[in-house]
Amino acid sequence: MASGGAVGERSSSPHRRLPDFLQSVNLKYVKLGYHYLITHLLTLLLLPLIAVVLLEAIQTDPDDVRQLWLHLQYNLVSVVSLSALLVFATTVYLLTRPRSVYLVDYSCYVPPPELKAPFSEFMAHSKVCGFDDSALEFQRKILERSGLGEETYVPEAMHAIPPQPSMVNARAEAEQVMFGALDNLFSSAGVNPKDIGILVVNCSLFNPTPSLSAMIINKYKLRGNIKSYNLGGMGCSAGVISVDLARELLQVHRATYAVVVSTENITQNWYFGNRKAMLIPNCLFRVGGAAVLLSNRASDKRRAKYELVHTVRTHRGADDRAFRCVFQEQDDTGKTGVSLSKDLMAIAGEALKINITTLGPLVLPISEQLLFFATLVLKKAFKLKIKPYIPDFKLAFEHFCIHAGGRAVIDELESNLQLEPIHVEASRMTLHRFGNTSSSSIWYELAYIEAKGRIRKGHRIWQIAFGSGFKCNSAVWKSLRNVKASVHNPWKDCIDRYPVVTVDRVLAGTN
Template sequence: MVSKEPNSTTASCGTTTSIVIRDHLQRSMKLGYHYLMTHFLFLCLVTLTAITLTQASQLNYEDFENLYLKLQCNLATVVAFSCLVVVGFTVYYMSRPRPVYLVDYACYRPPDRLQVKNQKFMDHSRLIPDFNESSLEFQRKILERSGLGEQTYLPEAMHQIPPIPSITAAREEAEQVMFGALDNLFSATGIKPKEIGILVVNCSLFNPTPSLSAMIVNKYKLRGNIKTFNLGGMGCSAGVIAMDLAKDMLQLHRNTYAVVVSTENITQNWYLGNKKSMLIPNCLFRVGGSAVLLSNWRSDKYRSKYRIIHVVRTHMGSSDVAFKCVYQEQDERGKPGVSLSKDLMKIAGNALKTNITTLGPLVLPIREQLLFFITLILRKIINPNIKPYIPDFKLAFDHFCIHAGGRAVIDELEKNLSLEPIHVEASRMTLHRFGNTSSSSIWYELAYSEAKGRVRKGDKVWQIAFGSGFKCNSAVWQALRNVKPSCNSPWLDCIDSYPVEMVY
């Protein structure tokens, strides 16, 4: 007799499926435990009230009379119980998370003189002696396939021949972007700078001394006890991280406003070398920035646009490959720049899967969660070749703001999440009109949906961003009313010409 070896592929697939099922169960149990602990006091009070009402409904008139006499005899017990109930409700009310509202936000729109057409971009590049013919041809191909249009913006220093990457020019770019967005925000909301209690600024590659947040404090003469934070080196997903930090701070400091400023600085980070992996950011990144006003004043609910529902952050930095897939370094000639790995999209896909595995149970309908879980069981028990079930996130969200990092990023998420062209329209059009504005791109995308009149009361918005490290972060918002575009929306004078047909 000839003994047969077990099928290693099937065994491996079964083991993998078991791990996935185990991880799903563990996450579900953790989420259930977190929910139970968060609402423990409330659940106890509801249970006690339900039991009391059930018992009371079974009493007749004579029982009520007897109960009244007993209560008179045990007045101290009744008073103590009543005090306990009042204290319980008070503790629950004071300890529960306060809602955080997005009053309004503003995106910076640079002056038209800073626009750069693709041909002008290439003409300027040819005048820079650092680039060889191979690098110039590579940049031309990237521009053609990038999804960027002819109206994106570069900073003043990049319009000079040769470019002037000085710290003075970089400060000027930062001031123009941040102050421009903040001026629009204060104008749209009527908030006075002195009312701001928390300020969070994120910019990955430019972190001068004094800091960018100090520049804002000095410009607008913010109050002396303001809580300021400056986030650097956290990539294009830093906007969601900054939002999460501001949200947490608003839980600690009551009845105040928080401002989140997100931008990236291009002036000092233009790569003047010939390493192709470091030339890609030159072709994709453009000038942009946003300023967001958050509030924990309950009265602001009626004038705010959105309420934040969830923030889910995923960090893949424990993997060396993921850690170095977006990496600032010097080439062999000592020229600094940011290198993008060829494994970037694969790593981004893995980060997305991890992120939505955590986000899914929080937002997906029970039906989608059950179908996903049942499919895992069937793959384990019956046939490992059964196609995995991809949850339909279109049932959970009405609007998708996918970081406009590049055409490949948008294509990958459209495919992985089974989205329709309408769902990625805001991302593609933002990339076309403004380019990759780093952490602020998700706000240009939301502004696009607002300008199109698509955001209605109760709609849920999913902002997804990727960043160096490697990170994938999600923020979920719910519209509090039918949202109209802000008076200083960057899309107001051009929204009617969009969407445009994309030709690659």
């Protein structure tokens, strides 16, 4: 009530708000001027020095310059030695420098329409699965406030009555998602599968024998000396881990392609018990997957969409509380599911803080780093009671792909990083249209931004994801051109309808 009264009082006296507005405008331009000054400080300091050197060069006697040239011309030993040193240094640099990694293209899987799961159908199926009334009511409330829309997808086995969570159906779901994404990728990128030298597949909860990576090799008849990796149990941030692993391998193996496939499998991991902490994944996780084509060939830079700039991985597994906050286990009745701790958001916040502390110096302008350092010194050294300075990451990135793990995750990052609604639009709309597709969600988000035509040459994109363990991982990309939506963009049939006002935002506004 107090806050409502304060708002009413301010609105009844508009002239009293004018000084505050002018002060905020002044501070805004002061901060912009500060950033400009610090960013161009080196240039501003060098200009007078360059002017002095040029002035001295103009005033130098031409005979002195001629004598220096003659000295070098006849001193062959010095010239040859210097040339050899330059050639050696250049060779060492070319052989040891990190190879650029380019994202040539990627594809996100869109399931067939018959796999859509509207809320009414979801609840009708839940009623016949043996959930008690309390569990059903809990799922209904979660769905209402989840941020998911009516067009997300669940696997075919979950549409059956009763559900059929068999190994055969789980394998069928994996093949449908992975092969669907890869077919589109190879088609749009124009790459022969035989040219793939590295394959990295990640799926947390479904790890059959032969592995998922072996299934792909068998399907596309990939070559026998391919470097194949299958990552399991690494949670929703495994997509960034897979990209980081592929990047490391591309530093070793010359002139080759790497394919990263990120997905999750729901068929055998649906929870049929009544423990509320284990029911949440049923309401959030949906079918999805992505395939990404990476290259270290210099010739691919001309056609690639992005260049990988940084990857930063943070692991909190040494802390017991963080280790158990997302935990696969059995309930009291022996039913298996994934339990989410009440401390999840607090633990995610701690992991995020560590991750951006590492990432910040790599991407933030020096002006922001100085402000952060100054605040830290005042707080630690002088014991001043001031709030920690939160760097403005909007100065480092034009676009943000925040893992669509749930409404709370997006809300938390929007608040903590002081982002604008447009910066989290891709995350919210991906959650609404496709649900939580685990490690592939950051690619649906990037596809959304492309479909909106917002990516220009030189733009920087921050992909950030959280996962069990507990982990927070980041990938930073730089656009190599104005990126248009691909032929197989997952938003091509619905982008005109977005953004939409989600039900959870409406409910939040009425509370």
